[in-house]
Amino acid sequence: MKVIYVLWLREVKRYLRSRVQIIASLGNPILYLLVLGFGLGPVFRRAGNGDYLQFVAPGIIGMSILFTSIFSGIGLLWDRQFGFLKEMLVAPVSRMQIMVGRTLGGSTVAVFQGLLITVICLLAGFRPTHWIAIPYAIGFMVLIAINFAALGVAIGSGLQDMQGFQLIMNFLVMPIYFLSGALFPLTDTKSVLKYITRADPLSYGIDGMRNVLGSPNHAFDPRIDVLVLCVVGFVFLIFGAYRFSKIEA
């Protein structure tokens, strides 16, 4: 337990110390929020879908959690050669403990990041229907973070070089984001897109937040959202732990 705790603490300390990085990582979500929120707002309203800012805010929160958590896992690539990971891999502790500590640390950092974005959304004018909904929304943030931190570990364990990183970014992370319904409603997607968006776990995380925060156009039952996130998260954790155990230092 102590091992998991120190490794978790390490991730959190690293995050809190890299202030520049925190600020830099806020840029992208703010851009999306302002450009899409205010740019597309009038069109969205005219189409009869309600207030776009109310709609897109959970999507932007989900996006920042997705990126932060998945990158914490992909960072293994770097860490393995020039970082602390090697030190952990030769220590007399099980790989499982290391993986769990790291995944929890990465998830915690991602949830922090999500909360920061939540504050920014509130400043920009986003209003949940009930303030009581915030803890439930945080619950969904935690689920999203664990899902993708575990997936990140699974991917990072196998990456060999920087080119691989670009590949993952363009063919996995960006599609997960754009196909999640973060930016458009999933309620009336048609044909193939409908199935693809429903195969994306992030869809359920963001939809869950929309559900509890009272945003317009949520697509599924919140219980379905929780169920899918838990099942997929469990699978990703097993997959990540398996891949991590196969790393050759």
Added chain:
Amino acid sequence: MIRVTNLVKKFDKLTAVDDVTFNVEAGEIFAFLGPNGAGKTTTIKMLTTLLHPTSGSIELDGLNPQTHQHEARQRFGIVFQDPSLDGELTAWENLQIHAVLYHVPGKVARQRAEELLKLFELWERRNDQVKKFSGGMKRRLEIARGFLHTPRILFLDEPTLGLDPQSRNQLWTHVKRVNEAENVTVFLTTHYMDEADRVAHRIGVIDHGKLVTQGTPAEIKEQTGTTTLEDAFLKLTGSTIREESASSADQMRQFAKMWSGGKK
């Protein structure tokens, strides 16, 4: 302390380590020398449980590292060729995490960390982030960390790579001091022959995966009829340059150099 018998490691068609046998006694400083790609790092990886041998046996302090992985790991410390400190954390925090990973109780860990930081002349800088340290200081901290859980054996894989003569000299003085004070066995690799000559009690030379010779520096020089270890080494391993194709690790090393402004 280290007993290696008929050790073989094959990667697909390449035989990286070919029937190597040697012993290192307790308290000895043993230098493992060889040109690039001779099989030094592969041997260290097998000794430190990171790779499984194809055949042959290894014994560390009487333990088989394959069947008793955790027990064996508890008994050795290792300093890798590439840095493995956490730059965002302070020197002190790096040591404390190591202590937890190696199950050193808190009080002992604090005491021992203080002792080692003082010995390695890093005590005043203990609360600074490691990324602000010079290359030599980082190396010293890594070695201090390797000694933290009072290992029986310390492995050093090219620890002085890229350091200036002053830092190298100082580093070996410290290593020797702990070696004598705590009777720790030291197994090292290096490309600097003068270092091996000065520090090591015994030397093994490996080339193309085979152990070419072993003995004290004096014995090896006598054997080859040369006056310096460098000449002896060249005589034993030839003067052709070993071309190594750049692995992904090398490419990343290049990248890391670029990002850290050339200093490692």
